[in-house]
Amino acid sequence: MNERSFFSEIFLCLSFMPTDKKTAILKSVLHLVNSVGFYHLNMKMIAAEAGVAAGTFYLYFKKKEDVINELYNLVVDEFNQAVLNAYQDDGDIKVIFTQMLEAAIQFYLQQKNYFSFIEQYTYAPFLFKENQEQNFVLLLPIYKMMRKGKKLRLIKDIPDAILLSIIHGSMNTMIKMHYAKKVSLNNAATRKKFYQACWEAVAVS
């Protein structure tokens, strides 16, 4: 089983949702946030892209920002699902660590829209009030693995926030650089080097 087919089963749940109007709207927003950004997103675009009438939106969402928040939850769930699937309770912690990073990166490589959406959502404070406490939801599976590594004295006994920042922050920037064509994550050797560097940051030396 190649990587693509392995992940496509997991990732594409939004893509395979029944093609009803509500799903069409959610997909339309996901696509538009990536192409025009939150700032320029408007109801006319959403309706046109979804192939529905302007009023139809309000049968499924109370107001514009609701679709954003609902979409965020869907996207986060998919991401967590993808990364958790890479988590094995038994097994070498470095292998698990690497597999989770790999899962996360593959997720974003195959779903540019998801990455773009999460980035904008996360870095837009006060865009939507519900945003304020969700910032680090994405990190939950990674967090779980980390705690285990600490117990086994394989991962440094330093504040979780530091470990999370290194893992999550550097991964995000790597993906951004990939999309900005500063580096190619399609190259497995490059990914391996990245995972190794991350590991050395967090591992007990």
Place this chain on the structure above:
Amino acid sequence: MNERSFFSEIFLCLSFMPTDKKTAILKSVLHLVNSVGFYHLNMKMIAAEAGVAAGTFYLYFKKKEDVINELYNLVVDEFNQAVLNAYQDDGDIKVIFTQMLEAAIQFYLQQKNYFSFIEQYTYAPFLFKENQEQNFVLLLPIYKMMRKGKKLRLIKDIPDAILLSIIHGSMNTMIKMHYAKKVSLNNAATRKKFYQACWEAVAVS
């Protein structure tokens, strides 16, 4: 000389600019982007916060987005200045590495508005056309140090993008966590642990 006064001399150039109307507008936008975000920023707010009439804005900027771009350039210049001041051409590379990270973190700790502004600007694709190629401008001083470390075989010979991602990405996430109160960067020991972890990620082991 304590840290605060050391940096305040460098950072606060925007704060110490002559209090003319244009500066008042720039400051007003910097403050509002942090408090309400790009998405909710409007001309009425800008004028009110700056204490000028609505029309005054257009004496200094051709259109709304121009103030954003001008401000971005100012902020980036200040950041680079602050970090470059920490760069010494001779000296232990690990010390330089640490000092630059420290300078960057101190910059953002003392200027929450700057951090918030840069984050939103960087992660808002297509918000402003000029945005598209500037994404990694902030990394230039770090990049310089890195190249030197590579030559001395003290820093890993892996793609620059990986090194930059680890340094820049994890630092940004650390600061976000600090402002989200998940960790306190006011604690020097915590900062030291973070720098050490970063160093181990990039250093030849």
Place this chain on the structure above:
Amino acid sequence: MNERSFFSEIFLCLSFMPTDKKTAILKSVLHLVNSVGFYHLNMKMIAAEAGVAAGTFYLYFKKKEDVINELYNLVVDEFNQAVLNAYQDDGDIKVIFTQMLEAAIQFYLQQKNYFSFIEQYTYAPFLFKENQEQNFVLLLPIYKMMRKGKKLRLIKDIPDAILLSIIHGSMNTMIKMHYAKKVSLNNAATRKKFYQACWEAVAVS
């Protein structure tokens, strides 16, 4: 059949268009250009006069000047239609000449708004970009008749521009004088004297 009813059938197509919002806006602009002029015409007036909300305008026209240009084309078409109806391919050229002038004058007498609109549109250089080459569109039916008269050696063999200037220019000024109450074109004898003088200007003597 009196003159009024004869022409009203032809002229009032704008008046008889279905009373939808777009027509209401077109009528509103036609009326307002006559009463306040291009210079003072604004969107608030247009909406109020048309009995629609401000935003409704933009469902039918992309920008303010578009309604002006669309209206101009409608008005010109109606004028040409009215004058062409008076044109007979066979028949005494002087009779045709007189009938066309009569048709044109009757058109404007019954549609003061149309006259006022065309005058302002024509004499406002650079008001609207599309204006620049349309200046003499109105003269087409008259031009056709003239050429025929020249062939028959009943109309002077002098440049068309001279003949057109005399016919069109003097007619326009007559109508302006009528509306300025310097002369009454309701008097058939007066009109007859005017047509005769025009004829003598253009006819081979």
Place this chain on the structure above:
Amino acid sequence: MNERSFFSEIFLCLSFMPTDKKTAILKSVLHLVNSVGFYHLNMKMIAAEAGVAAGTFYLYFKKKEDVINELYNLVVDEFNQAVLNAYQDDGDIKVIFTQMLEAAIQFYLQQKNYFSFIEQYTYAPFLFKENQEQNFVLLLPIYKMMRKGKKLRLIKDIPDAILLSIIHGSMNTMIKMHYAKKVSLNNAATRKKFYQACWEAVAVS
């Protein structure tokens, strides 16, 4: 003495006025009305073109429309002066008629700005309240000649308005056609044909 020098003495009084600020403003408006039109004329343009500060305008004029009205009076005076200079109390009425038309046409040919300004002023009802009764001021010298011709039974005994319309209206349209390059009034033969046609319209046959 060629035509140009003959008229330049008369016409260029605005051009030769002392180059003080007020004159600069008047000239600036005359030029701008021709190039951008009343509709797009604004105070910034006027000041820039005149080479004065925005506030200077208000030392000489109470409000924007005042400069328009003052300029109109100046332009009308110059026109009347030019045409009256061609009027001789004794002499063949046809010769006088022709000379006056020639004087009027030469005036406008040498002063496109004047023509453009008068056209727009005349055809913009309600643009400026003072406009309403001045519409036919320009015709006064022509009117004077006409009355004399009527007395001598050389000019038709038909309402003055008809005679004025033919003379004034056709002349105006001729000049417009000249500037639209539909005919060239620089050709003396063309002008002669035009004068002859006009004469036949108004003369007792």
Place this chain on the structure above:
DNA sequence: GATGAATGAGTTTTCATTCAT
């Protein structure tokens, strides 16, 4: 459920006019 024309409050931007210097 689905539509899309209509709304009108809100947005950005313009510009005639003022006034401290």
Place this chain on the structure above:
DNA sequence: TATGAATGAAAACTCATTCAT
């Protein structure tokens, strides 16, 4: 006189939301 920065009311235009069909 002369300036030009500053004003703020008003302009053109946008857009999330509603509602009759």
